Amino acid sequence: MHDVRLVVNTVTHERRVEPRISLADFLRDELGLTGTHLGCEQGSCGACTVLVDGRSVRSCLLFAAQLDGATVDTVEGLEVGEDTMNPLQDAFARHAGLQCGFCTPGFLMAATELLALESKPTEDHIREALSGNICRCTGYQGIVEAVKELGTATQQQQSGATATDATDPRT
Amino acid sequence: MKPYAFELRIPRSVDEAIETLSEHGEEAKLLAGGQSIVPMMNLRMAQPEMLIDLNRIEELQGIAIEGDGSLRCGAMTRHRVLEDHSSVRRSWRLLDDAVPHIGHVGIRNRGTIGGSIAHADPAAELPAVCLAIEARFLLRGPRGSREIAASNFFEMTFTTALESDEVLTDVIVPPVPDGTGEAWIEFARRHGDFALIGVAARVAVDSGGSCTKATLALAGAASVPTLVPGLEPLVVGRRADESLWTDLAEHAAESASPRGDLHAPKEYRTHLIRVLAERALDTAARRAEQAGGDRYA
Numbered sequence: 001m002h003d004v005r006l007v008v009n010t011v012t013h014e015r016r017v018e019p020r021i022s023l024a025d026f027l028r029d030e031l032g033l034t035g036t037h038l039g040c041e042q043g044s045c046g047a048c049t050v051l052v053d054g055r056s057v058r059s060c061l062l063f064a065a066q067l068d069g070a071t072v073d074t075v076e077g078l079e080v081g082e083d084t085m086n087p088l089q090d091a092f093a094r095h096a097g098l099q100c101g102f103c104t105p106g107f108l109m110a111a112t113e114l115l116a117l118e119s120k121p122t123e124d125h126i127r128e129a130l131s132g133n134i135c136r137c138t139g140y141q142g143i144v145e146a147v148k149e150l151g152t153a154t155q156q157q158q159s160g161a162t163a164t165d166a167t168d169p170r171t
Numbered sequence: 172m173k174p175y176a177f178e179l180r181i182p183r184s185v186d187e188a189i190e191t192l193s194e195h196g197e198e199a200k201l202l203a204g205g206q207s208i209v210p211m212m213n214l215r216m217a218q219p220e221m222l223i224d225l226n227r228i229e230e231l232q233g234i235a236i237e238g239d240g241s242l243r244c245g246a247m248t249r250h251r252v253l254e255d256h257s258s259v260r261r262s263w264r265l266l267d268d269a270v271p272h273i274g275h276v277g278i279r280n281r282g283t284i285g286g287s288i289a290h291a292d293p294a295a296e297l298p299a300v301c302l303a304i305e306a307r308f309l310l311r312g313p314r315g316s317r318e319i320a321a322s323n324f325f326e327m328t329f330t331t332a333l334e335s336d337e338v339l340t341d342v343i344v345p346p347v348p349d350g351t352g353e354a355w356i357e358f359a360r361r362h363g364d365f366a367l368i369g370v371a372a373r374v375a376v377d378s379g380g381s382c383t384k385a386t387l388a389l390a391g392a393a394s395v396p397t398l399v400p401g402l403e404p405l406v407v408g409r410r411a412d413e414s415l416w417t418d419l420a421e422h423a424a425e426s427a428s429p430r431g432d433l434h435a436p437k438e439y440r441t442h443l444i445r446v447l448a449e450r451a452l453d454t455a456a457r458r459a460e461q462a463g464g465d466r467y468a
Contacts, residue, residue, distance in 0.1 A: 002179065002181075018176070019176070019177055019178060019179035019222070020173065020174050020175070020176050020177060022173075025173075041172055041173075041210075041213045042210040042213065042214070043206055043209070043210050043274075043277075043278060046275070046277060049277055055251070055280040056276055056277045056280060057277050057280055057281055058206075058277050058278070058281075060209075060213070061205050061206055061209040061210065061213075061281070062205065062209075062281070063179065063205075063209075063222075065179050066179070066181070066202075066224055066226060110276065110277070113276070128362075129276055131275055131276075131362050131363055132274070132275025132276055132277050132278065132363060133275075
């Protein structure tokens with residue numbers, strides 16, 4: 001058994017864990033954070049994507065016992081107030097970036113990492129960055145549009161000027 | 172699915188890892204990024220009794236460009252770190268081309284160069300690239316340290332010269348020779364999949380526009396990554412032009428005997444070798460021209 005101390009969505013947790021418990025299972029079963037989903041447990045589908053120390057990872061391929069001292073961000077940490085979605089989640093909803101919602105937490109965390117690293121990603125870059133997440137429902141277009149909108153919005157907020165991206169039909 | 176129960180050790184030094192490996196021999200596996208071994212454990216295709224986690228060992232981290240221009244990577248260097256490293260990308264175009272093809276972002280955030288090389292999947296990018304860039308691997312075990320060339324390292328599918336009580340600690344890549352360009356190209360059915368065929372090409376062009384050397388390494392063509400043999404006599408006296416790439420690619424396709432499997436019949440893999448080798452050689456030669464200002468006819 002291993003003693004681990006993790007900060008999950010800014011809350012510190014100390015637990016004793018068996019080596020074989022994945023980070024995904026730890027989040028879901030030990031902490032009750034069931035927003036992180038298990039699609040394949042192979043690292044192929046991305047539904048289990050969370051951020052560990054700011055970087056997107058497949059939580060099904062990490063063992064909680066490896067992560068003493070780590071910071072973990074999950075989809076539950078995205079809300080900006082009680083029952084209030086953050087701008088990315090809101091954009092997903094408005095652009096039909098989800099239907100059944102099973103893949104959505106993984107996409108949201110992957111997109112969160114992308115937007116932290118690249119404030120105004122092109123569509124190609126968005127598709128590349130999200131290529132590790134699989135969706136069976138939406139056909140991806142709404143997801144891409146939602147992330148694109150966030151990029152544009154960030155640019156406008158930062159510069160105070162109108163976005164002049166020639167490839168974006170909205171500007 | 173969930174893995175069988177196992178014991179986890181988290182050493183703080185390479186020596187501690189080696190000690191643990193020596194004690195537990197065949198029952199222990201080293202855990203690097205985990206992006207290959209953990210899926211196998213989740214499927215119960217791999218059932219190690221112990222995992223030795225290398226992620227806390229500082230001496231396995233770090234990238235440096237040495238005084239002689241060679242690249243030295245700690246074995247635990249994440250793919251993502253290589254992908255973002257501007258000096259590496261500028262100086263080793265094969266790494267710049269190939270690393271973004273490794274899985275997806277989440278995989279590259281954890282996966283490591285040492286793990287990929289030690290795992291030795293014949294369809295993986297880095298083992299084939301290491302052949303073309305003449306990488307050397309530093310191994311350390313209870314009997315001491317040794318250095319081994321990539322061309323002597325890969326023995327069979329998932330089997331390398333690494334002994335069961337050794338740790339791969341560093342990857343060393345010599346500088347790209349003057350007048351040499353390099354390129355990676357692969358074909359996979361979906362972006363991020365293992366390649367059906369991947370080709371690493373290096374071409375050296377002299378100031379008169381003659382090709383002085385060509386190298387081709389293949390991923391997915393055999394049970395190990397392979398250097399295409401017999402290219403040297405084919406480039407003698409030849410200009411660096413499309414007819415040479417066609418001939419070299421034809422030779423590569425003929426000298427390989429890829430297997431057919433559920434992903435592609437062998438005829439298709441052979442076809443891919445021919446097509447991709449030609450394109451990779453062409454790109455490598457154009458880059459040789461750009462790098463050294465050599466004339467490319």
